[in-house]
Amino acid sequence: MQKTTDNIFILVAIATGGTFLMVASFILIYVRNQNKILKQRQELQQAQLAHQKELLQVVIESQEEERKRIGRDLHDDVGAAISSLRLIIEMFKPVAMDDTYHQFMESSKGIIDKMMTDVRHISHNLSPVSLTYYGLYHAIEEQCTIINQSEKLDINLTNNSGEFLEKLSLPVSTALFRVLEELLTNTMKHARATQSAISFTADNDTLIIDYTDNGKGMDEASVKKGMGLQNIESRLTVINATYTIETAPGKGFNIKIKYSLT
Amino acid sequence: MIYIYEWYIAPGAILFPLIIAIVFYKRLDISLKVMMFFLVFIAIMNTIITVLSMKSINNLFLVHIYTVFEFAFLSWFYKLQLKGLANKIIPVLIGLFTLLCLVNYFFIQKSDQSNTYTRSIEAVIIIGYCILLFSKQSLAESGIPWRKISVNWINVGVLMYYSGCFFTFVFMNYLMKASHLINHIVWGAMDTLLLFEYILFAVGFYQCKKQPITSSY
Numbered sequence: 001m002q003k004t005t006d007n008i009f010i011l012v013a014i015a016t017g018g019t020f021l022m023v024a025s026f027i028l029i030y031v032r033n034q035n036k037i038l039k040q041r042q043e044l045q046q047a048q049l050a051h052q053k054e055l056l057q058v059v060i061e062s063q064e065e066e067r068k069r070i071g072r073d074l075h076d077d078v079g080a081a082i083s084s085l086r087l088i089i090e091m092f093k094p095v096a097m098d099d100t101y102h103q104f105m106e107s108s109k110g111i112i113d114k115m116m117t118d119v120r121h122i123s124h125n126l127s128p129v130s131l132t133y134y135g136l137y138h139a140i141e142e143q144c145t146i147i148n149q150s151e152k153l154d155i156n157l158t159n160n161s162g163e164f165l166e167k168l169s170l171p172v173s174t175a176l177f178r179v180l181e182e183l184l185t186n187t188m189k190h191a192r193a194t195q196s197a198i199s200f201t202a203d204n205d206t207l208i209i210d211y212t213d214n215g216k217g218m219d220e221a222s223v224k225k226g227m228g229l230q231n232i233e234s235r236l237t238v239i240n241a242t243y244t245i246e247t248a249p250g251k252g253f254n255i256k257i258k259y260s261l262t
Numbered sequence: 263m264i265y266i267y268e269w270y271i272a273p274g275a276i277l278f279p280l281i282i283a284i285v286f287y288k289r290l291d292i293s294l295k296v297m298m299f300f301l302v303f304i305a306i307m308n309t310i311i312t313v314l315s316m317k318s319i320n321n322l323f324l325v326h327i328y329t330v331f332e333f334a335f336l337s338w339f340y341k342l343q344l345k346g347l348a349n350k351i352i353p354v355l356i357g358l359f360t361l362l363c364l365v366n367y368f369f370i371q372k373s374d375q376s377n378t379y380t381r382s383i384e385a386v387i388i389i390g391y392c393i394l395l396f397s398k399q400s401l402a403e404s405g406i407p408w409r410k411i412s413v414n415w416i417n418v419g420v421l422m423y424y425s426g427c428f429f430t431f432v433f434m435n436y437l438m439k440a441s442h443l444i445n446h447i448v449w450g451a452m453d454t455l456l457l458f459e460y461i462l463f464a465v466g467f468y469q470c471k472k473q474p475i476t477s478s479y
Contacts, residue, residue: 008436009444015429016451023425027418030396034408041405 057238064127064174071126079119086112128177136173137165140180140198152188154195161202167261168207175235176209176259183211183255186228191215191253209257217247264446272453273308276301279463289470293342297416300335301463307331323373326380330363333384336420340391343413344398355387376434385424385431392421412469419462426455 089108094101131139137159144155159165168176180198187193193215201208223229223245232255236243241259283290283298290298307328314321334356341352359380366380367373395417408414430437430452437448 008433009440009448012429012433012437013447013451016426019428020422020426020455023422027421030400031408034400038405038407041403045405 053237056234060175060235060238061171068127071123074119074126075123079116079123082112082116082119086116131173131177132170135165136168136177137200139173139177143181143184144198147184147188153184153193155184156195156197158197158199161200161207164202164207164261165200168259172239172259175239176241176257179232179235179257180209180211182228182232187213187215187253191217193252205261207259207261209259210254211257212252212254214252217249217251217253219249220245220247223247264450268446268449268453269312272457273312275457275460276305276308279460279467280305282464282467286467286470290467291342293339294412294416294467294470296335296339296342297463298467300332300339303331303335320373322376323367326363326367326373326377329377329380329384330360333359333363333387336388336391339416340388340395343395343417344391348394359384359387371435376438378432378434381431381434382428385428388420388424389428392417392424396421410469412466415462415466415469419459419466422462423455423459427452 086109089105089112128139128142130142141157144157147153148155165173184196187196191213193213196211196213199210201210232243236257239259241257243255243257245253245255247253280298280301283294283301287295287298307324311321311324311328314324337352337356337359341348344352362383363377363380366377371377371379395413399411399414399417404411430448437445440448
């Protein structure tokens with residue numbers, strides 16, 4: 001057998017270099033593939049999120065449409081029927097107009113007037129007409145006036161956003177109105193607050209809504225559990241608005257909503 | 263210059279990952295803490311080996327001891343990472359490998375020789391661990407970018423070092439008989455790989471820093 005003349009040291013150096021190169025290539029290819037897979041996964045998640053958002057938007061839009069229809073029907077049909085009933089009762093003139101008749105008339109008219117007011121409130125709550133015709137600020141102002149008059153809560157409303165609110169589209173205004181409505185309802189129902197404040201400010205192309213109450217607050221863990229806050233999140237997600245909540249037991253509740261026009 | 267690199271710069275680079283690990287100690291999980299203690303062990307052993315070498319005292323017996331602990335530390339790290347069946351197999355492997363090292367030291371490659379048999383087997387097993395971890399990580403759907411995972415950097419460091427040095431481990435006894443020049447080239451290459459491993463370890467430990475919490479609400 002012929003004796004080999006190979007230099008073992010050179011062979012070791014070549015083998016070491018070769019192995020190192022192979023491993024380094026393997027790692028580079030592996031990392032590149034992993035990043036590619038992650039990117040694809042993220043794109044898929046984004047697409048799923050966008051799809052969910054579209055579905056949510058459709059649900060909210062149809063909900064709004066339904067509320068509008070019910071509100072309009074209540075106002076036009078039920079409201080008109082009640083008005084007619086009031087007229088009929090007023091026109092009714094029996095032969096003997098004694099005290100019993102007068103009492104009956106007064107109590108009937110009282111009940112009918114209350115029904116008319118209730119129907120108007122319900123129809124207004126279902127679909128605030130002022131939102132469509134006068135915009136978000138006016139609709140909220142109207143809502144605040146009603147609450148302030150009830151003396152359940154003292155709301156301080158300020159608008160430092162100039163004409164920003166007029167630039168908002170109707171779906172965005174509706175979403176923000178519903179969010180503020182939900183927040184006011186939560187404050188009155190659960191917070192045991194005496195005062196709350198809503199302020200609108202504008203920072204370049206961003207609208208900032210600051211809502212605060214002096215209620216009992218809550219711990220951060222229970223913030224996301226309520227249906228009300230889930231509705232708020234859904235509505236804000238659909239219009240691409242972000243929000244931050246600051247609250248703690250005994251320290252009131254604050255939410256800062258940011259909506260960018262761009 | 264080459265002496266400074268071989269004796270001080272490359273082994274001293276261990277301080278780099280070690281300091282980062284100490285800074286982020288509270289954020290390290292158990293496996294990374296094992297890795298940190300492994301680095302402490304390396305630093306101590308390297309110091310002793312260097313001192314003995316400088317005094318021209320045979321330090322090969324320390325390499326035999328070093329191999330046992332090195333394998334144990336790395337195996338424990340991979341045991342914690344791989345989990346599952348590895349939890350049962352790796353402790354057995356550590357026991358068997360320690361036994362093999364003892365047999366090798368007392369009967370086969372005694373203190374006048376480098377432990378090429380056990381060191382090569384160790385490298386093969388560790389490369390196996392690395393591949394298994396790569397395989398496991400490739401199936402994980404964490405959604406976190408590869409570079410943000412500490413263990414990935416450490417695994418790459420280990421794989422590069424043990425695969426790069428594999429042939430040197432195998433032919434160590436031949437290489438020790440070679441000329442000074444050959445020895446310098448070999449040790450220089452090994453030290454470069456070691457330096458590379460420490461840098462990757464440092465990046466891995468650094469990834470344990472607190473991640474900013476981003477929220478949409």
